[in-house]
Amino acid sequence: MPMNDCTEPLLRVRGLSHRFASARDERHAVRDADLDLHAGEVVAIVGESGSGKSTLLNCIAGRIAPTQGQVHYRSAEDRWLDVHALTERQQRVLARTEWGFVEQNASEGLRLQVSAGANIGERLMGQGERHYGRLRSSAERWMQRVELDIDRIDDSPRAFSGGMRQRLQIARNLVTRPRLVLLDEPTSGLDVSVQARLLDLIRMLATRMHLCALIVTHDLGVARLLAQRTLVMRHGRIVEQGLTDRVLDDPQHPYTQLLVSSVVAP
């Protein structure tokens, strides 16, 4: 098994294309995307707005059925699953057990009408946990882990700041120890110092929990800090991919060169 883990990927995307029904002529949001994701690796997808990053992520998550191509996922029982061939029920089970999804807008990934503790406990209850005391202690443990004040366990996330909501969303996803976490621009919309602390947290959790994460971002700094590998997307195509340091320090594709040179340094 461990040998297998190193060689076989966790997620395999092949020839994935997606064209929205409303798109003009032959414009594809994603075209011919190939990618492999291995256990314990953090991969970033970078590119400008409208380059198809989020569409690719949603196709991988099973939220959008791609026009072409396949997404295969190696499950905890070491079986390859064709994500888009699963029934909706199987997809939902996968999404709330082995996968996590951190939304760009925390209010979409949280239940704002219930307390922070209930938000963290929901996935556990979904998996059949019916012991209040244990739910409570895992919620406390996770609030500590994402550096939220445990005195606020019974507060509504409505009263939380943007950064705190994002931390809560991460805790809510990681509480069941998913094998694969998809993050859609988790730090955008937060101010710089809050961003930096959140990135620190994600990096620490990724290392400690040996997470496999795919993170979509327009911020090269986020890729630099978190990801071992980076994919650059433009007009729906993956134009370059490789080790993050290589891609950012020695960009080969003209677009990547442009992207790297456009970073504003203070």
Added chain:
Amino acid sequence: MTAIAEGYNFAYLDERTKKMIRRALLKAVAIPGHQVPFGSREMPLAYGWGTGGIQVTAAVIGADDVLKVIDQGSDDTTNAVNIRQFFASTTGVRTTTRTADATIIQTRHRIPETPLAAGQILVYQVPQPEPLYRLEARRTETTKLHAAEEYGLMNVKLYEDLAQWGRVETSYDYPVKVDGRYVMSPSPIPAFDNPKMHRMPALQLFGAGREKRLYAIPPHTDVRSLDFEDHPFQVEPHGHACERCGDTASFLDEITDAQGRVQWTCSDTDWCADRVDRGHTGHAHE
């Protein structure tokens, strides 16, 4: 008995509508706790006054049936009297206030104290059939949650009660799991009545007129109230006795009189009257 009103079909609804409702009811009985959509009709009273329950009763009632209608346990409230008269005048069936004599009991907010027997039908008026409604307002989504048996959300509500109040504060419309499969709203009956639904020998039918849903619990079906292992569901005793009949075990209503004095009486008027007839007395007679 009231004279049968002329110009109306038996039980007000036309035969094709009754047939449609019966077909939906058969499906509902076949899948205990599952909400079945039906073509709810306009009734001669407003939504929220029991249009769902009336349509179910109209669909199942026959000339030989004996009907009892209660509202909050009482046979004498406006809603109960009106619905009873409605069926008396459109069907000519015999009506009663005695639980044991009735073949069909239409109810709002209570289950009679007298245990129901095989052959009886209990029809509930339901305002909101979707137990997940407060946490997930989208119908399309709750349908999927039921289909996938994804009920973590339901416990989120109980968790929230415990976290905020230290105990489950849901004292009515307390969600139940039917036959180990579907989570169901028991309609706004007090949680006190929930245990009565468990393996009840009578057939239980639920109608939500505005929401256009029917559901059912066949006789002798398991009905469990949702809870946590370390906070099991329990019915809390009132700690009071009925002023009229002295009962401490039935569901009591708290009544404040003009002098501000608080009295407790049985919510089930038939139960209370029956006990008084059998010689039980409360403080009122001392």
